[in-house]
Amino acid sequence: xxxxxxxxxxxxxxxxxxxxxxxxxxxxxxxxxxxxxxxxxxxxxxxxxxxxxxxxxxxxxxxxxxxxxxxxxxxxxxxxxxxxxxxxxxxxxxxxxxxxxxxxxxxxxxxxxxxxxxxxxxxxxxxxxxxxxxxxxxxxxxxxxxxxxxxxxxxxxxxxxxxxxxxxxxxxxxxxxxxxxxxxxxxxxxxxxxxxxxxxxxxxxxxxxxxxxxxxxxxxxxxxxxxxxxxxxxxxxxxxxxxxxxxxxxxxxxxxxxxxxxxxxxxxxxxxxxxxxxxxxxxxxxxxxxxxxxxxxxxxxxxxxxxxxxxxxxxxxxxxxxxxxxxxxxxxxxxxxxxxxxxxxxxxxxxxxxxxxxxxx
Numbered sequence: 001x002x003x004x005x006x007x008x009x010x011x012x013x014x015x016x017x018x019x020x021x022x023x024x025x026x027x028x029x030x031x032x033x034x035x036x037x038x039x040x041x042x043x044x045x046x047x048x049x050x051x052x053x054x055x056x057x058x059x060x061x062x063x064x065x066x067x068x069x070x071x072x073x074x075x076x077x078x079x080x081x082x083x084x085x086x087x088x089x090x091x092x093x094x095x096x097x098x099x100x101x102x103x104x105x106x107x108x109x110x111x112x113x114x115x116x117x118x119x120x121x122x123x124x125x126x127x128x129x130x131x132x133x134x135x136x137x138x139x140x141x142x143x144x145x146x147x148x149x150x151x152x153x154x155x156x157x158x159x160x161x162x163x164x165x166x167x168x169x170x171x172x173x174x175x176x177x178x179x180x181x182x183x184x185x186x187x188x189x190x191x192x193x194x195x196x197x198x199x200x201x202x203x204x205x206x207x208x209x210x211x212x213x214x215x216x217x218x219x220x221x222x223x224x225x226x227x228x229x230x231x232x233x234x235x236x237x238x239x240x241x242x243x244x245x246x247x248x249x250x251x252x253x254x255x256x257x258x259x260x261x262x263x264x265x266x267x268x269x270x271x272x273x274x275x276x277x278x279x280x281x282x283x284x285x286x287x288x289x290x291x292x293x294x295x296x297x298x299x300x301x302x303x304x305x306x307x308x309x310x311x312x313x314x315x316x317x318x319x320x321x322x323x324x325x326x327x328x329x330x331x332x333x334x335x336x337x338x339x340x341x342x343x344x345x346x347x348x349x350x351x352x353x354x355x356x357x358x359x360x361x
Contacts, residue, residue: 009055017063052076057084104139109147112139116148124148170198172231174254175270176220178211178238179278184288191277191297192216194223195270200310201318202273205301207294213242217249224252232257234267276304284350296347303346307353 052060052075061084063069070078103109115127122130124141127148131137166173176194183189190211194204204223208215224230233249234257235241246256259266281300287293305319339356346353 006055006058010058013055013059058088061085061088104143104147108137108139112144112147113149166197169232172229173197173234174203174224174230174232175234175267177236177267177270177274178240179274181207181282181287181293183290183293184286189287189290189293191274191293192219193270193273193277194220195273197269199318200269200273200313201305202301205297207290207297209290211240213240213245216240217245220245220249221252224254228252228254230254234259234270236264236267237261273304280351281347285347299347303351303353307346 060081064073064081064085069081073081112127112131115130116122119126124144127144128139128141131139131144174194174196176192178190178192181189181191187209189207189209191205191207192211193202195201196203204219206219220233231254233254236259241256241258246258249256264271277297277300281296285296287296306317306321309315309317338359340359341354342357343352343354345351
């Protein structure tokens with residue numbers, strides 16, 4: 001609060017000084033003599049003047065550099081004004097010579113933090129070398145160390161997170177799971193889904209009333225080609241996934257990862273696909289027979305892979321068709337006049353696919 005009052009007082013004195021420079025010199029001389037006579041009377045009566053505060057001291061010090069001040073100084077001794085002057089110089093050079101390196105720009109600090117967070121295994125030397133060789137920014141490793149965020153609790157060594165690990169191996173991971181559907185005749189039918197992590201694509205889907213290990217192994221063989229690039233298969237601990245099934249899968253060059261007991265989040269992406277299948281399809285459609293359910297799931301899988309946008313990949317489409325129309329972006333909020341929007345119903349109008357077609361001439 002005291003600093004704000006000092007700044008306001010100094011700004012007022014500065015405005016007064018500039019206003020006085022516009023007045024005639026004779027008027028300023030007369031006013032100066034008038035003020036000196038009054039100060040002389042004030043000094044003769046031996047009245048104790050008010051102690052000057054910080055704004056008054058700064059103003060007197062600055063004004064004393066513009067004229068011969070010794071004859072005009074009356075309220076304090078010359079040694080006092082000289083001491084104020086020296087104190088001002090000490091404060092100025094203390095601020096000028098404050099210890100430590102000067103701060104780097106805010107944009108560079110943010111860049112260093114982003115590089116450290118995106119690359120947990122990098123240290124200050126690696127980040128400094130990256131800035132120097134790739135971006136031509138010369139920063140000391142000690143300066144980089146000052147702006148690197150501290151390791152959060154639970155990761156004292158700066159290891160990568162589980163989500164980063166899964167993202168690095170997403171192209172080699174498959175996941176599979178079952179879900180139950182009740183028909184119009186109150187029969188239970190199992191829907192089996194094989195899901196690819198990287199592209200979010202449903203690789204294979206089929207239904208059965210009698211899920212066995214042999215049937216499940218046959219579905220996996222149909223889903224996984226001979227020249228596959230997959231390395232891991234995630235499934236839960238259901239009894240259908242027998243040790244013989246896992247052994248057969250290992251002969252295909254795929255390592256089986258069984259999720260821990262009562263841990264659906266360990267296979268969260270596949271669980272999310274099944275949840276979307278229920279919310280967007282099976283909760284609104286009552287299948288009559290097994291073949292009817294197979295037709296519904298096949299139509300849903302085609303819509304899911306080729307048309308439905310996915311936020312987790314961009315947004316993007318897992319397997320977009322080659323004839324997907326692309327509109328030239330002339331204006332971000334307008335559709336070109338030679339194109340029109342068409343809608344095609346899916347699953348009897350439960351969902352719709354939208355696209356652009358050229359208007360007829």
